[in-house]
Amino acid sequence: MESQQEKSALDPSVGSEIEEAINAPTNFGGILKRLGPGLIIAGSIVGSGELIATTKTGAQAGIALLWLIIVGCLIKVFVQIELGRYSISRGETTLQALNHVPGPRFGVLKNPNQQAPNWILWFWLIMSLCTIGQLGGIVGGVGQALALTVPIKGDYRQAIQYPSEKEFVHYLEVEEELKSEEGSLASLSPEERERYLRGHAKLKQRIEALQEEGQMILQKIRNEESLTDENGTSLLEPQTWDDKIWAGVIAVMTAFLLYFGRYNLIEHLSTILVVSFTFVTIGNVFSLQTSDIWSISGAEIMRGLSFGIPEATGGMNPLITALAAFGIIGVGATELIAYPYWCLEKGYARFTGPHSEDDSWAQRAKGWMRVMKIDAFASMCIYTFATLAFYLMGVAVLHKEGLDPDGMRMVSTLAEAYVPVFGAYAKWLFLAGAIAVLYSTFLVANAANARIFSDGLRFFGIVDERKPEALRNWIKAMSFILPLLCLAVFLTGANPVRLVLIAGTMQAIMLPMLGIAAIYLRYTRIDSRLTPGKLWDLMLFLSCLGLLLAGGFGVYKQLFA
Structure with a gap:
């Protein structure tokens, strides 16, 4: 017979009436054993938020938006704890x-x-559909990394040797500005000019390495001709199969792992690899500080904390990218929604027991809420430190070289951030880490989404909430279907980075809604014996205000700017 604990693992909506109530631990060792939900969240968010969106923001904006990245990590924890x-x-x-x-x-x-x-x-339903696109971008990133590491046909590795069309156009623009010493280049500060020229020199080397083909592409762009060969095949964005084959393998494998519930070993292994790769990234950032070229000065750090907003240049709008990143860095909207599910599965509500007017229940509830707070703040420290490392790495290397991770060259461009420190080993180090980080996110996010989606279907009348077995069956079905839907989105040819940023924008809009809900629950449905103090309420209101401003400004910039 299925145990109650197994039921809870399948059905996160199982209430607190199972298992006898247990007092929360008060000593350090006991509390440490009961931590977990926040660590799961911290382990799952490094992928799309930190590795892709945060690094891309650093590449586009430079140090100017450091303050927004920090705020994005710190501000959400109060809503997380309230939920x-x-x-x-x-x-x-x-x-x-x-x-x-x-x-x-x-x-x-x-x-x-x-x-x-x-x-x-x-x-939430609309945002969740966009999240499938985000995970499509992530499985595409895993496919790209594997296509570079273990090529099958070698077509993807060959294709990314060519700069993108945007890079070719940018090269020609800078060449013209260098001849005339006019345009945006002339108005740059010496520091920005040096950055532009360094990136331009590196791009020039790549184009010259293509020899006649590179010159032919440049001529086509000058003549405003189509960048295709005589067969109509794109010269710079050709159809490649290695990345898609590997993405398919990953998605199908994940579908079976989640359906049969055999994913714990891989999840634990991926978490270890994610932690290891994050420490490598942190070490990379500290090592970059020893270089005159790549180091970030104290003055630059202070400028990044001065609440400045960079201007859009070169077809890039770093603020839009940052606001999209705001929705998914640290604890994003999907993680805020998922966190209570993991708390329920960890047993915090079961150990508290059914709601009661007894003083013993209130004391147990306060004890487990204390454990939950420690869990949430510990995870906040972990993901904030990791987020800053990825952002500063994007600033120190990619921004200074004028690189912008995008499209089919996303993974190969991100790898460049490790080259100054790790040299020839950077590519393999990054690819191994990227596979671990992105796949861990893909695995854990699909596992969580299967539960949340199935739970959500109850409220739309698709799943009969009076039949618990129906919900468990839906969870198993969604565990199999969701990874394949993510693959289908990637196979449409959509830009992986754009998929991640669109989902981030939707999550940024969802954040103030979650803030409103947290305040409503705090003042109308929380037992008065469990209400926090005035200082906590102030921080909760400030948190919600920040989420509202970020979400509202993000919508404004997307629609009217």
């Missing part, structure tokens, strides 16, 4: 909690006794 507080006290999932928020409700349900989903759940 966790409610789940522990009531034994409800995040989506159950969000559906309590008043406002418009839409939908026709079969069960007349069931409330239609509210406006937050409808937006």
